[in-house]
Amino acid sequence: MLRSLHRRRLRPQGRRRRPGPAGAVVFARRAADAAPALRACARCPVRRQCEETVAPGESWFDGVSAGRLWRNGRPVALDGAHQ
Numbered sequence: 001m002l003r004s005l006h007r008r009r010l011r012p013q014g015r016r017r018r019p020g021p022a023g024a025v026v027f028a029r030r031a032a033d034a035a036p037a038l039r040a041c042a043r044c045p046v047r048r049q050c051e052e053t054v055a056p057g058e059s060w061f062d063g064v065s066a067g068r069l070w071r072n073g074r075p076v077a078l079d080g081a082h083q
Contacts (some may be wrong), residue, residue, distance in 0.1 A: 011025050013030070025064070026062065026063050027062060027063035028069075029062055029063070029071055031079070033080050034063070034064050037063075038068075038078075041068075044067070048066065050066045051066030056070040056073050056075075057073045061062045061073055
């Protein structure tokens with residue numbers, strides 16, 4: 001009983017998990033933490049639209065958008081292991 005109540009609290013009925021990486025990964029500030037989101041972006045068909053929508057340079061965005069890691073609205077240079 002307690003276990004089922006705990007599950008309901010974590011994910012209310014009728015609410016589905018969105019596809020894609022979790023928020024902590026998308027809004028990561030370090031390349032190692034952002035790696036799963038960067039991999040997902042590599043095969044995403046809407047990368048350009050993502051960058052236009054998020055407008056990282058204008059919003060001082062921190063995280064992953066359009067296949068790049070941004071910090072304070074500027075792209076972060078990544079080594080080959082995280083691209």
